[in-house]
Amino acid sequence: MYNFDFVKPSTVEEAVAALQDDEAQPLSGGQTLIPSMKQRLNAPGTLVSLLGIEALKGISSADGVLTIGGVTNHATVAAEAGAYPALAALAAQIGDPAVRNRGTIGGSLANNDPAACYPAAALASGATIVTNSREIAVDDFFQGMFTTDLEEGEIITSVKFPIPEVASYQKFEQPASRFALTGVFVTKYADGVRVAITGASEEGVFRWAEAEEALTANFSADALAALAVPSNAMITDLHGTAEYRAHLCKVMTGRAVAAAH
Amino acid sequence: MKVQMTVNCRQVSGEVEGRTLLVTFLRDGQGLTGTHTGCDTSQCGACTVHVNGQQVKSCTMFAVEAEGAEVATIEGMANADGSLSVLQQAFQDYHGLQCGFCTPGMVMAAASLLAKNPRPSEAEVRRHLEGNICRCTGYHNIVKAIMAASGQHVTAVAAE
Numbered sequence: 001m002y003n004f005d006f007v008k009p010s011t012v013e014e015a016v017a018a019l020q021d022d023e024a025q026p027l028s029g030g031q032t033l034i035p036s037m038k039q040r041l042n043a044p045g046t047l048v049s050l051l052g053i054e055a056l057k058g059i060s061s062a063d064g065v066l067t068i069g070g071v072t073n074h075a076t077v078a079a080e081a082g083a084y085p086a087l088a089a090l091a092a093q094i095g096d097p098a099v100r101n102r103g104t105i106g107g108s109l110a111n112n113d114p115a116a117c118y119p120a121a122a123l124a125s126g127a128t129i130v131t132n133s134r135e136i137a138v139d140d141f142f143q144g145m146f147t148t149d150l151e152e153g154e155i156i157t158s159v160k161f162p163i164p165e166v167a168s169y170q171k172f173e174q175p176a177s178r179f180a181l182t183g184v185f186v187t188k189y190a191d192g193v194r195v196a197i198t199g200a201s202e203e204g205v206f207r208w209a210e211a212e213e214a215l216t217a218n219f220s221a222d223a224l225a226a227l228a229v230p231s232n233a234m235i236t237d238l239h240g241t242a243e244y245r246a247h248l249c250k251v252m253t254g255r256a257v258a259a260a261h
Numbered sequence: 262m263k264v265q266m267t268v269n270c271r272q273v274s275g276e277v278e279g280r281t282l283l284v285t286f287l288r289d290g291q292g293l294t295g296t297h298t299g300c301d302t303s304q305c306g307a308c309t310v311h312v313n314g315q316q317v318k319s320c321t322m323f324a325v326e327a328e329g330a331e332v333a334t335i336e337g338m339a340n341a342d343g344s345l346s347v348l349q350q351a352f353q354d355y356h357g358l359q360c361g362f363c364t365p366g367m368v369m370a371a372a373s374l375l376a377k378n379p380r381p382s383e384a385e386v387r388r389h390l391e392g393n394i395c396r397c398t399g400y401h402n403i404v405k406a407i408m409a410a411s412g413q414h415v416t417a418v419a420a421e
Contacts (some may be wrong), residue, residue, distance in 0.1 A: 006262065006279040006325045034321045035302055037280075047279065049326065075315070096392025097373065098306065101315040102322065176304075178391065 019153035028107035070106030086167035106156035124185035124196035182248035186256035221254035269337030286324035306393030309366035316373035335365035357406035359397035
Protein backbone atom coordinates (compact mmCIF):
# COMPACT_ATOMS: atom_id res chain seq x y z
CA MET A 1 0.00 0.00 0.00
CA TYR A 2 1.25 3.50 -0.84
CA ASN A 3 1.45 5.89 2.06
CA PHE A 4 -0.95 8.81 2.53
CA ASP A 5 -1.71 11.69 4.85
CA PHE A 6 -4.51 11.09 7.33
CA VAL A 7 -6.90 13.71 8.66
CA LYS A 8 -9.92 13.24 10.88
CA PRO A 9 -12.18 16.30 10.89
CA SER A 10 -15.01 16.66 13.37
CA THR A 11 -17.47 18.54 11.15
CA VAL A 12 -18.89 18.04 7.66
CA GLU A 13 -17.60 21.48 6.65
CA GLU A 14 -14.03 20.61 7.61
CA ALA A 15 -14.29 17.30 5.75
CA VAL A 16 -15.61 18.97 2.60
CA ALA A 17 -12.78 21.50 2.77
CA ALA A 18 -10.18 18.74 3.17
CA LEU A 19 -11.67 16.89 0.18
CA GLN A 20 -11.08 19.87 -2.13
CA ASP A 21 -7.57 18.47 -2.61
CA ASP A 22 -7.58 16.42 -5.86
CA GLU A 23 -5.60 13.65 -4.18
CA ALA A 24 -7.92 13.37 -1.18
CA GLN A 25 -10.58 10.69 -0.70
CA PRO A 26 -13.09 10.13 2.08
CA LEU A 27 -12.59 7.11 4.36
CA SER A 28 -15.62 5.71 6.12
CA GLY A 29 -15.47 2.17 7.55
CA GLY A 30 -12.75 1.20 5.09
CA GLN A 31 -13.91 -2.38 4.61
CA THR A 32 -13.67 -2.01 0.83
CA LEU A 33 -11.27 0.91 0.50
CA ILE A 34 -8.49 -0.53 2.67
CA PRO A 35 -8.37 -3.89 0.80
CA SER A 36 -8.37 -2.02 -2.54
CA MET A 37 -5.50 0.19 -1.33
CA LYS A 38 -3.53 -2.91 -0.32
CA GLN A 39 -3.90 -4.12 -3.89
CA ARG A 40 -2.81 -0.69 -5.16
CA LEU A 41 -6.09 -0.35 -7.01
CA ASN A 42 -6.49 2.90 -5.15
CA ALA A 43 -3.79 5.27 -3.91
CA PRO A 44 -5.18 8.45 -2.34
CA GLY A 45 -2.71 11.15 -1.29
CA THR A 46 -4.87 12.03 1.71
CA LEU A 47 -7.54 10.05 3.50
CA VAL A 48 -10.22 12.11 5.17
CA SER A 49 -11.78 9.96 7.87
CA LEU A 50 -15.48 10.69 8.35
CA LEU A 51 -15.81 8.64 11.53
CA GLY A 52 -15.01 11.58 13.79
CA ILE A 53 -18.10 13.49 12.63
CA GLU A 54 -20.80 12.83 15.22
CA ALA A 55 -23.46 14.53 13.08
CA LEU A 56 -23.16 11.68 10.55
CA LYS A 57 -24.00 8.94 13.06
CA GLY A 58 -27.24 7.56 14.31
CA ILE A 59 -30.74 6.46 13.37
CA SER A 60 -34.05 8.24 13.82
CA SER A 61 -37.61 7.60 12.73
CA ALA A 62 -40.40 10.13 12.22
CA ASP A 63 -43.49 10.45 10.02
CA GLY A 64 -42.97 7.08 8.35
CA VAL A 65 -39.39 7.81 7.35
CA LEU A 66 -36.30 6.15 8.79
CA THR A 67 -33.21 8.36 8.59
CA ILE A 68 -29.77 6.82 8.95
CA GLY A 69 -26.60 8.89 9.30
CA GLY A 70 -24.02 8.30 6.57
CA VAL A 71 -21.32 6.76 8.76
CA THR A 72 -23.66 4.57 10.81
CA ASN A 73 -22.21 1.07 10.74
CA HIS A 74 -24.05 -2.10 9.76
CA ALA A 75 -24.14 -3.49 13.30
CA THR A 76 -25.87 -0.34 14.52
CA VAL A 77 -28.44 -0.52 11.73
CA ALA A 78 -29.04 -4.19 12.51
CA ALA A 79 -29.60 -3.36 16.17
CA GLU A 80 -31.44 -0.04 15.97
CA ALA A 81 -33.41 0.09 12.70
CA GLY A 82 -36.35 -1.75 14.23
CA ALA A 83 -38.79 0.69 12.63
CA TYR A 84 -37.88 -0.91 9.28
CA PRO A 85 -37.36 -4.62 10.11
CA ALA A 86 -36.40 -5.77 6.60
CA LEU A 87 -33.64 -3.15 6.50
CA ALA A 88 -32.34 -4.17 9.92
CA ALA A 89 -32.36 -7.81 8.78
CA LEU A 90 -30.40 -6.90 5.66
CA ALA A 91 -27.76 -5.11 7.72
CA ALA A 92 -27.43 -8.15 9.98
CA GLN A 93 -26.52 -10.30 6.97
CA ILE A 94 -23.74 -8.14 5.52
CA GLY A 95 -20.26 -9.66 5.70
CA ASP A 96 -19.46 -10.95 9.18
CA PRO A 97 -19.65 -9.46 12.71
CA ALA A 98 -16.26 -7.71 12.51
CA VAL A 99 -17.04 -6.19 9.11
CA ARG A 100 -20.44 -5.03 10.37
CA ASN A 101 -18.73 -3.16 13.21
CA ARG A 102 -16.73 -1.06 10.74
CA GLY A 103 -18.52 -0.86 7.40
CA THR A 104 -21.03 1.97 6.95
CA ILE A 105 -24.19 2.57 4.96
CA GLY A 106 -22.82 5.69 3.29
CA GLY A 107 -19.65 3.89 2.28
CA SER A 108 -21.62 1.02 0.80
CA LEU A 109 -23.95 3.28 -1.21
CA ALA A 110 -21.14 5.55 -2.43
CA ASN A 111 -19.10 2.54 -3.54
CA ASN A 112 -22.06 0.93 -5.35
CA ASP A 113 -20.50 -2.49 -5.54
CA PRO A 114 -22.63 -4.50 -7.98
CA ALA A 115 -23.10 -7.23 -5.36
CA ALA A 116 -23.57 -5.05 -2.26
CA CYS A 117 -26.78 -5.33 -0.24
CA TYR A 118 -27.59 -1.72 0.71
CA PRO A 119 -28.06 -0.47 -2.89
CA ALA A 120 -30.95 -2.93 -3.26
CA ALA A 121 -32.58 -1.64 -0.07
CA ALA A 122 -32.19 2.00 -1.07
CA LEU A 123 -33.50 1.45 -4.59
CA ALA A 124 -36.43 -0.70 -3.47
CA SER A 125 -37.37 1.85 -0.82
CA GLY A 126 -37.30 4.89 -3.08
CA ALA A 127 -34.80 6.33 -0.62
CA THR A 128 -33.38 9.83 -0.70
CA ILE A 129 -29.60 10.18 -0.52
CA VAL A 130 -28.76 13.34 1.40
CA THR A 131 -25.32 14.86 0.85
CA ASN A 132 -23.49 17.91 2.14
CA SER A 133 -24.90 19.91 -0.78
CA ARG A 134 -28.22 18.37 -1.98
CA GLU A 135 -30.79 15.58 -1.85
CA ILE A 136 -30.64 12.90 -4.56
CA ALA A 137 -33.58 10.63 -5.42
CA VAL A 138 -32.31 7.07 -5.42
CA ASP A 139 -33.61 6.48 -8.95
CA ASP A 140 -31.05 9.07 -10.09
CA PHE A 141 -28.27 7.97 -7.75
CA PHE A 142 -27.00 4.61 -9.04
CA GLN A 143 -25.42 4.96 -12.47
CA GLY A 144 -23.87 1.58 -13.14
CA MET A 145 -21.28 -0.62 -11.47
CA PHE A 146 -19.18 1.38 -8.95
CA THR A 147 -20.67 4.61 -10.33
CA THR A 148 -23.04 7.07 -8.66
CA ASP A 149 -24.30 10.61 -9.11
CA LEU A 150 -21.96 11.84 -6.35
CA GLU A 151 -19.53 14.58 -7.36
CA GLU A 152 -15.86 14.56 -6.33
CA GLY A 153 -15.62 15.42 -2.67
CA GLU A 154 -19.37 15.11 -2.05
CA ILE A 155 -20.26 13.29 1.17
CA ILE A 156 -23.37 11.25 1.97
CA THR A 157 -24.59 12.75 5.22
CA SER A 158 -27.73 10.64 5.65
CA VAL A 159 -30.15 8.33 3.87
CA LYS A 160 -33.92 8.65 4.22
CA PHE A 161 -35.96 5.46 3.82
CA PRO A 162 -39.74 5.73 3.52
CA ILE A 163 -40.94 2.78 5.62
CA PRO A 164 -43.00 0.33 3.50
CA GLU A 165 -46.12 -1.57 4.56
CA VAL A 166 -44.24 -4.83 4.11
CA ALA A 167 -40.80 -5.72 2.77
CA SER A 168 -38.21 -8.47 2.59
CA TYR A 169 -34.65 -8.90 1.37
CA GLN A 170 -33.66 -12.34 0.17
CA LYS A 171 -29.98 -12.89 -0.50
CA PHE A 172 -28.56 -15.90 -2.31
CA GLU A 173 -25.18 -15.68 -0.72
CA GLN A 174 -21.82 -16.35 -2.34
CA PRO A 175 -20.56 -18.36 0.62
CA ALA A 176 -16.90 -17.30 0.50
CA SER A 177 -17.37 -13.54 0.19
CA ARG A 178 -20.87 -13.38 1.70
CA PHE A 179 -21.76 -10.84 -0.97
CA ALA A 180 -25.00 -11.42 -2.86
CA LEU A 181 -24.66 -13.78 -5.80
CA THR A 182 -28.13 -12.39 -6.35
CA GLY A 183 -30.16 -10.49 -3.78
CA VAL A 184 -33.68 -9.12 -4.15
CA PHE A 185 -35.33 -6.46 -2.01
CA VAL A 186 -39.11 -6.22 -2.40
CA THR A 187 -41.20 -3.45 -0.83
CA LYS A 188 -44.93 -2.78 -0.86
CA TYR A 189 -46.13 0.81 -0.41
CA ALA A 190 -49.61 2.24 -0.66
CA ASP A 191 -48.81 3.40 -4.19
CA GLY A 192 -47.21 0.20 -5.44
CA VAL A 193 -44.52 -2.44 -5.22
CA ARG A 194 -40.82 -1.89 -5.89
CA VAL A 195 -38.36 -4.68 -6.70
CA ALA A 196 -34.61 -4.02 -6.66
CA ILE A 197 -32.03 -6.64 -7.58
CA THR A 198 -28.32 -6.65 -6.69
CA GLY A 199 -25.48 -9.02 -7.54
CA ALA A 200 -26.92 -10.06 -10.88
CA SER A 201 -26.49 -7.34 -13.51
CA GLU A 202 -23.36 -5.96 -15.14
CA GLU A 203 -25.02 -2.56 -14.72
CA GLY A 204 -25.20 -2.96 -10.94
CA VAL A 205 -28.39 -2.73 -8.93
CA PHE A 206 -31.58 -2.41 -11.00
CA ARG A 207 -35.37 -2.37 -10.70
CA TRP A 208 -37.38 -5.18 -12.28
CA ALA A 209 -40.25 -3.16 -13.75
CA GLU A 210 -42.36 -6.09 -15.03
CA ALA A 211 -42.33 -7.73 -11.63
CA GLU A 212 -43.25 -4.45 -9.94
CA GLU A 213 -46.27 -4.09 -12.20
CA ALA A 214 -47.40 -7.68 -11.71
CA LEU A 215 -46.89 -7.58 -7.95
CA THR A 216 -48.68 -4.25 -7.59
CA ALA A 217 -51.72 -5.92 -9.18
CA ASN A 218 -51.33 -9.16 -7.21
CA PHE A 219 -48.82 -9.31 -4.34
CA SER A 220 -48.12 -13.02 -4.61
CA ALA A 221 -45.23 -15.09 -5.93
CA ASP A 222 -47.74 -16.60 -8.38
CA ALA A 223 -47.91 -13.23 -10.14
CA LEU A 224 -44.33 -13.79 -11.34
CA ALA A 225 -45.12 -17.09 -13.10
CA ALA A 226 -45.14 -15.73 -16.64
CA LEU A 227 -42.21 -13.34 -16.15
CA ALA A 228 -38.51 -13.81 -16.79
CA VAL A 229 -35.47 -11.55 -16.45
CA PRO A 230 -33.45 -11.53 -19.69
CA SER A 231 -29.97 -12.96 -19.19
CA ASN A 232 -28.12 -10.81 -21.72
CA ALA A 233 -27.02 -8.14 -19.21
CA MET A 234 -26.35 -10.55 -16.35
CA ILE A 235 -22.93 -11.24 -14.83
CA THR A 236 -21.13 -14.44 -15.70
CA ASP A 237 -18.27 -15.55 -13.45
CA LEU A 238 -16.97 -18.73 -11.89
CA HIS A 239 -19.77 -18.67 -9.32
CA GLY A 240 -22.63 -18.63 -11.82
CA THR A 241 -23.57 -18.02 -15.43
CA ALA A 242 -25.72 -15.19 -16.71
CA GLU A 243 -28.61 -17.64 -17.21
CA TYR A 244 -28.24 -18.88 -13.64
CA ARG A 245 -28.33 -15.35 -12.24
CA ALA A 246 -31.35 -14.46 -14.40
CA HIS A 247 -33.12 -17.49 -12.96
CA LEU A 248 -32.08 -16.51 -9.43
CA CYS A 249 -33.63 -13.05 -9.94
CA LYS A 250 -37.05 -14.63 -10.34
CA VAL A 251 -36.60 -17.25 -7.63
CA MET A 252 -35.36 -14.77 -5.04
CA THR A 253 -38.07 -12.25 -5.94
CA GLY A 254 -40.64 -14.94 -5.29
CA ARG A 255 -39.05 -15.80 -1.97
CA ALA A 256 -38.97 -12.13 -0.97
CA VAL A 257 -42.67 -11.73 -1.76
CA ALA A 258 -43.48 -14.86 0.23
CA ALA A 259 -41.39 -13.68 3.18
CA ALA A 260 -42.47 -10.02 3.14
CA HIS A 261 -44.03 -8.89 6.37
CA MET B 262 2.60 10.65 12.95
CA LYS B 263 2.16 9.82 16.60
CA VAL B 264 -0.62 7.57 17.80
CA GLN B 265 -1.65 6.64 21.30
CA MET B 266 -4.22 4.20 22.57
CA THR B 267 -4.95 1.85 25.43
CA VAL B 268 -4.00 -1.76 24.73
CA ASN B 269 -5.12 -4.32 27.30
CA CYS B 270 -5.60 -1.53 29.85
CA ARG B 271 -2.09 -0.16 29.29
CA GLN B 272 -1.48 3.25 27.74
CA VAL B 273 0.79 2.90 24.70
CA SER B 274 2.02 5.22 21.98
CA GLY B 275 4.18 5.02 18.91
CA GLU B 276 5.22 6.65 15.67
CA VAL B 277 3.35 5.28 12.64
CA GLU B 278 2.74 6.06 9.00
CA GLY B 279 -0.80 6.68 7.81
CA ARG B 280 -0.78 3.29 6.11
CA THR B 281 0.34 1.38 9.20
CA LEU B 282 -2.35 -1.19 9.92
CA LEU B 283 -3.55 -1.70 13.47
CA VAL B 284 -2.32 -5.30 13.36
CA THR B 285 1.15 -4.09 12.34
CA PHE B 286 1.21 -1.56 15.16
CA LEU B 287 0.24 -4.26 17.66
CA ARG B 288 2.67 -6.89 16.40
CA ASP B 289 5.70 -4.89 15.29
CA GLY B 290 5.24 -1.77 17.41
CA GLN B 291 4.07 -3.34 20.65
CA GLY B 292 5.44 -6.87 20.34
CA LEU B 293 1.95 -8.30 20.82
CA THR B 294 2.36 -11.12 18.33
CA GLY B 295 -0.62 -13.08 19.58
CA THR B 296 -2.75 -11.22 17.05
CA HIS B 297 -2.04 -12.99 13.78
CA THR B 298 -1.99 -11.78 10.20
CA GLY B 299 -3.54 -14.58 8.19
CA CYS B 300 -5.00 -13.61 4.85
CA ASP B 301 -4.45 -9.84 5.10
CA THR B 302 -7.65 -9.45 3.06
CA SER B 303 -10.22 -9.32 5.91
CA GLN B 304 -11.47 -12.81 5.14
CA CYS B 305 -9.93 -15.08 7.78
CA GLY B 306 -10.37 -13.28 11.11
CA ALA B 307 -7.01 -14.36 12.61
CA CYS B 308 -6.32 -10.67 13.32
CA THR B 309 -9.57 -10.12 15.25
CA VAL B 310 -9.21 -7.73 18.20
CA HIS B 311 -11.65 -5.56 20.13
CA VAL B 312 -11.68 -1.79 19.61
CA ASN B 313 -13.83 0.04 22.14
CA GLY B 314 -15.49 -3.28 22.92
CA GLN B 315 -16.34 -4.13 19.31
CA GLN B 316 -14.64 -6.95 17.43
CA VAL B 317 -12.85 -5.76 14.30
CA LYS B 318 -10.33 -7.14 11.85
CA SER B 319 -7.13 -5.31 12.74
CA CYS B 320 -5.73 -5.90 9.24
CA THR B 321 -8.53 -3.73 7.86
CA MET B 322 -8.17 -0.72 10.10
CA PHE B 323 -5.35 1.81 10.26
CA ALA B 324 -3.48 2.30 13.53
CA VAL B 325 -4.28 6.02 13.37
CA GLU B 326 -7.98 5.15 13.35
CA ALA B 327 -7.52 3.64 16.81
CA GLU B 328 -6.20 6.92 18.24
CA GLY B 329 -7.55 7.24 21.77
CA ALA B 330 -9.33 3.88 21.59
CA GLU B 331 -9.40 1.00 24.03
CA VAL B 332 -7.97 -2.03 22.26
CA ALA B 333 -8.11 -5.58 23.63
CA THR B 334 -6.02 -8.42 22.23
CA ILE B 335 -5.56 -12.09 23.06
CA GLU B 336 -2.71 -11.15 25.41
CA GLY B 337 -5.25 -9.49 27.67
CA MET B 338 -7.63 -12.44 27.81
CA ALA B 339 -5.98 -14.49 30.57
CA ASN B 340 -6.88 -14.00 34.21
CA ALA B 341 -4.85 -11.57 36.30
CA ASP B 342 -2.83 -14.44 37.82
CA GLY B 343 -1.86 -15.67 34.36
CA SER B 344 -4.18 -18.67 34.35
CA LEU B 345 -6.39 -19.21 31.33
CA SER B 346 -9.79 -17.54 31.25
CA VAL B 347 -12.87 -19.76 31.21
CA LEU B 348 -13.15 -19.32 27.45
CA GLN B 349 -9.50 -20.08 26.79
CA GLN B 350 -9.62 -23.09 29.11
CA ALA B 351 -12.66 -24.38 27.24
CA PHE B 352 -10.73 -24.23 23.95
CA GLN B 353 -8.08 -26.42 25.58
CA ASP B 354 -10.52 -28.79 27.26
CA TYR B 355 -12.58 -29.36 24.13
CA HIS B 356 -9.63 -29.47 21.73
CA GLY B 357 -10.87 -26.34 20.01
CA LEU B 358 -7.57 -25.86 18.24
CA GLN B 359 -5.02 -27.85 16.35
CA CYS B 360 -2.34 -25.69 14.72
CA GLY B 361 -3.49 -22.69 16.74
CA PHE B 362 -3.09 -20.05 14.06
CA CYS B 363 -6.75 -19.01 14.01
CA THR B 364 -7.18 -19.42 17.76
CA PRO B 365 -6.50 -15.84 18.93
CA GLY B 366 -9.08 -14.55 16.48
CA MET B 367 -11.52 -17.29 17.39
CA VAL B 368 -11.21 -16.50 21.10
CA MET B 369 -11.65 -12.76 20.52
CA ALA B 370 -14.67 -13.33 18.27
CA ALA B 371 -16.18 -15.76 20.79
CA ALA B 372 -15.58 -13.35 23.67
CA SER B 373 -17.40 -10.66 21.72
CA LEU B 374 -20.35 -12.98 21.13
CA LEU B 375 -20.58 -14.08 24.77
CA ALA B 376 -20.40 -10.48 25.99
CA LYS B 377 -23.61 -9.73 24.09
CA ASN B 378 -25.26 -13.14 24.19
CA PRO B 379 -24.15 -15.12 27.27
CA ARG B 380 -25.99 -18.32 26.28
CA PRO B 381 -25.96 -18.51 22.48
CA SER B 382 -27.48 -21.40 20.59
CA GLU B 383 -25.25 -23.60 18.48
CA ALA B 384 -26.61 -21.90 15.35
CA GLU B 385 -25.83 -18.47 16.80
CA VAL B 386 -22.27 -19.54 17.58
CA ARG B 387 -21.73 -20.89 14.08
CA ARG B 388 -23.21 -17.78 12.51
CA HIS B 389 -21.06 -15.50 14.65
CA LEU B 390 -17.93 -17.31 13.46
CA GLU B 391 -18.66 -16.68 9.77
CA GLY B 392 -15.74 -14.27 9.55
CA ASN B 393 -13.23 -16.56 11.26
CA ILE B 394 -11.71 -19.36 9.23
CA CYS B 395 -10.16 -22.51 10.72
CA ARG B 396 -8.49 -25.00 8.39
CA CYS B 397 -7.84 -27.68 11.02
CA THR B 398 -10.74 -28.45 13.29
CA GLY B 399 -13.78 -28.40 11.06
CA TYR B 400 -15.19 -26.01 13.68
CA HIS B 401 -17.09 -28.59 15.75
CA ASN B 402 -14.74 -28.48 18.71
CA ILE B 403 -14.54 -24.70 18.55
CA VAL B 404 -18.32 -24.56 18.75
CA LYS B 405 -18.27 -27.03 21.64
CA ALA B 406 -15.68 -24.94 23.47
CA ILE B 407 -17.74 -21.78 23.14
CA MET B 408 -20.93 -23.54 24.18
CA ALA B 409 -19.12 -25.03 27.19
CA ALA B 410 -17.63 -21.65 28.14
CA SER B 411 -21.16 -20.28 28.24
CA GLY B 412 -22.10 -22.97 30.75
CA GLN B 413 -24.09 -25.14 28.39
CA HIS B 414 -23.97 -28.88 27.79
CA VAL B 415 -22.17 -29.74 24.62
CA THR B 416 -23.01 -33.40 24.17
CA ALA B 417 -25.82 -32.38 21.83
CA VAL B 418 -23.52 -30.38 19.53
CA ALA B 419 -23.79 -32.44 16.40
CA ALA B 420 -21.69 -32.57 13.29
CA GLU B 421 -23.38 -30.31 10.79
